[in-house]
Amino acid sequence: MEEVTSLESQEYFINMGPQHPSTHGVLRLLLSLDGEIIRKVEPHLGYIHRSIERMCEYDSYQQIVHLTDRMDYLSCHINNEAVCLGVEMGLEVEVPERVKVIRTIISELNRISSHQLWWGVMGMDLGAITSFLYGFRDREMITDIFEETCGARLTMNYNIPGGLMFDIHPNFQKRTKEFVEHFKKTLPEYDDLLSNNVIFRERTVGVGKISKEDAISFGCTGPTGRASGFSCDVRKHDPYSAYPQVDFKEILAEEGDCFARYKCRIDEMWESLSIIEQLIDNIPEGDYKVQTRAVIKLPAGEYYQKVETARGEFGVYIISNGAKSPYRLKFRSPGFSNLSALNKMAVGGKIADLVAIMSTIDLVIPDIDR
Amino acid sequence: MGMNAGNIDPQQRAELLKDFPGEVKSGPGSNIVVTSVDGIINWARANSLWPLVFGTSCCAIEMMATGASRHDWARFGTEVARATPRQSDLIVIAGTIVNKMAPVLKRLYDQMADPKYVIAMGACATSGGPFYYNTYSVVKGADHVIPVDVYVPGCPPRPEALLYGIMQLQKKIKGETLSDPRDPMKDWV
Numbered sequence: 001m002e003e004v005t006s007l008e009s010q011e012y013f014i015n016m017g018p019q020h021p022s023t024h025g026v027l028r029l030l031l032s033l034d035g036e037i038i039r040k041v042e043p044h045l046g047y048i049h050r051s052i053e054r055m056c057e058y059d060s061y062q063q064i065v066h067l068t069d070r071m072d073y074l075s076c077h078i079n080n081e082a083v084c085l086g087v088e089m090g091l092e093v094e095v096p097e098r099v100k101v102i103r104t105i106i107s108e109l110n111r112i113s114s115h116q117l118w119w120g121v122m123g124m125d126l127g128a129i130t131s132f133l134y135g136f137r138d139r140e141m142i143t144d145i146f147e148e149t150c151g152a153r154l155t156m157n158y159n160i161p162g163g164l165m166f167d168i169h170p171n172f173q174k175r176t177k178e179f180v181e182h183f184k185k186t187l188p189e190y191d192d193l194l195s196n197n198v199i200f201r202e203r204t205v206g207v208g209k210i211s212k213e214d215a216i217s218f219g220c221t222g223p224t225g226r227a228s229g230f231s232c233d234v235r236k237h238d239p240y241s242a243y244p245q246v247d248f249k250e251i252l253a254e255e256g257d258c259f260a261r262y263k264c265r266i267d268e269m270w271e272s273l274s275i276i277e278q279l280i281d282n283i284p285e286g287d288y289k290v291q292t293r294a295v296i297k298l299p300a301g302e303y304y305q306k307v308e309t310a311r312g313e314f315g316v317y318i319i320s321n322g323a324k325s326p327y328r329l330k331f332r333s334p335g336f337s338n339l340s341a342l343n344k345m346a347v348g349g350k351i352a353d354l355v356a357i358m359s360t361i362d363l364v365i366p367d368i369d370r
Numbered sequence: 371m372g373m374n375a376g377n378i379d380p381q382q383r384a385e386l387l388k389d390f391p392g393e394v395k396s397g398p399g400s401n402i403v404v405t406s407v408d409g410i411i412n413w414a415r416a417n418s419l420w421p422l423v424f425g426t427s428c429c430a431i432e433m434m435a436t437g438a439s440r441h442d443w444a445r446f447g448t449e450v451a452r453a454t455p456r457q458s459d460l461i462v463i464a465g466t467i468v469n470k471m472a473p474v475l476k477r478l479y480d481q482m483a484d485p486k487y488v489i490a491m492g493a494c495a496t497s498g499g500p501f502y503y504n505t506y507s508v509v510k511g512a513d514h515v516i517p518v519d520v521y522v523p524g525c526p527p528r529p530e531a532l533l534y535g536i537m538q539l540q541k542k543i544k545g546e547t548l549s550d551p552r553d554p555m556k557d558w559v
Contacts (some may be wrong), residue, residue: 018471018474019424019455019474019478020453021423021453025425025426025427025430026426026471026474046468046470047426047468047470047471047474048426048427048465048466048468048471049468049470049507050466050468050501050505050507050508051501051505051506051507051508052501054504054505054506055501055503055504055505058503058504059504066500067500069428070427070428070500073427073428073431074431117431117434120438121434132434132438133438133439134439135438136434136435136438136439136440137438137439137440139435140435140438140439140440143435153432153435153528154428154431154432154526155428155525155526365426365427366426366427366428366465366466
């Protein structure tokens with residue numbers, strides 16, 4: 001009998017998803033493994049492809065706004081804003097200052113609520129259920145404000161081309177200030193629970209690194225790109241709405257690992273709070289919308305508008321031929337580009353690290369599949 | 371589907387009992403026993419529904435909100451969200467089902483052990499919702515794939531609406547009886 005001189009390992013494949021609690025939806029990953037070491041990650045998409053871009057070619061511009069709610073549902077208001085700004089750009093309509101300020105405040109509230117949910121779910125992915133309850137405790141305050149403002153908790157659809165659907169509720173300023181006060185006290189708790197937790201740090205520091213060059217070439221934006229040192233905040237570089245008049249920092253980190261991405265989001269919540277504080281007492285008087293025609297027809301041409309959602313740069317590219325629906329509409333979703341960097345981050349790591357990496361990219365699958 | 375007394379048609383039943391030496395009667399005594407057992411089993415089943423963690427889109431966030439601090443569906447015995455269908459009794463279809471996902475949903479349902487229940491949460495799972503017209507990839511309602519017990523309308527439904535849906539399902543479970551076990555696939559078209 002031949003003597004065994006070495007133990008050879010063999011690569012094998014496993015499926016992660018489409019029904020897996022840590023994929024935050026229905027993403028399917030085909031993992032090529034060598035023992036516990038990841039050799040390749042291949043995402044398979046399309047499990048929630050709802051043909052939204054195709055539907056947009058049949059819908060009027062007001063109707064398109066509704067569909068963008070259902071893409072990145074955690075930053076729905078910001079998605080709506082992208083389409084509305086694009087249409088306003090085509091119509092050459094200047095919205096009142098009041099609309100700009102209200103849109104900015106609600107965008108920042110939306111960003112905070114998205115990050116709160118991400119923080120809660122990230123803790124849960126790494127095995128801590130307390131963070132989930134803490135995150136939702138604070139998030140409910142924001143959904144209450146949204147509900148009072150426009151009647152919906154999640155898919156708000158508050159923006160319309162030309163302004164807002166209604167004026168803000170009389171309680172809006174008071175409740176927003178209450179929330180800011182409350183959240184300033186509870187946000188340090190987030191650090192106590194996870195950021196300074198030894199187990200949490202062991203699982204995130206140095207895990208899933210991506211360099212600045214790679215982040216740029218994969219098109220990573222949002223906290224995923226900024227954690228690698230890629231300055232890509234649309235609010236800073238290409239300001240829209242009321243962002244030119246507020247003073248805030250762009251959060252950047254150099255490490256590019258999971259903890260840097262985590263820290264970027266936590267710091268972004270502080271910046272969002274500061275933006276809200278600057279604007280909440282200075283909402284100018286005026287109309288809450290400009291009257292547009294009932295049937296909006298954009299002049300023939302191409303329009304591109306980008307905004308900064310909680311996940312990164314979200315772009316709307318409208319090609320119009322002068323009809324009441326766009327000829328073609330393309331969404332540039334941040335999740336899709338960030339997901340493409342997953343292979344680069346995960347290769348060479350353990351399979352358990354993949355869960356932490358996916359958490360810190362903060363994927364929303366309907367945003368990727370559309 | 372599993373074989374149970376309710377599935378056997380009377381002709382087959384008579385054939386099976388042909389060689390049975392005794393007589394099968396449903397006397398008053400047996401009825402009393404069955405109803406008491408029914409009550410206990412239904413009470414236990416209705417108050418320990420373990421849901422499957424299954425969310426495809428926006429409704430999943432409201433489902434998470436239902437499970438989280440404020441609404442807390444643990445009050446109704448549904449807090450033990452399981453990641454595997456083999457350990458769960460209830461599947462809350464939270465979100466759109468598209469053509470590529472439909473076979474996966476069917477497989478998940480088939481993997482669940484009887485008795486199993488389905489709540490279609492939101493407009494998409496009920497009828498296709500906002501994605502009904504001009505789409506080539508959306509299944510117009512999850513009941514094209516698996517039988518649904520309770521439909522919860524909304525886009526997305528509020529957590530209170532989902533809680534009400536769970537309570538309606540509990541009501542439905544409490545009306546079941548062992549002498550005529552339910553077969554969800556039987557009435558499903």
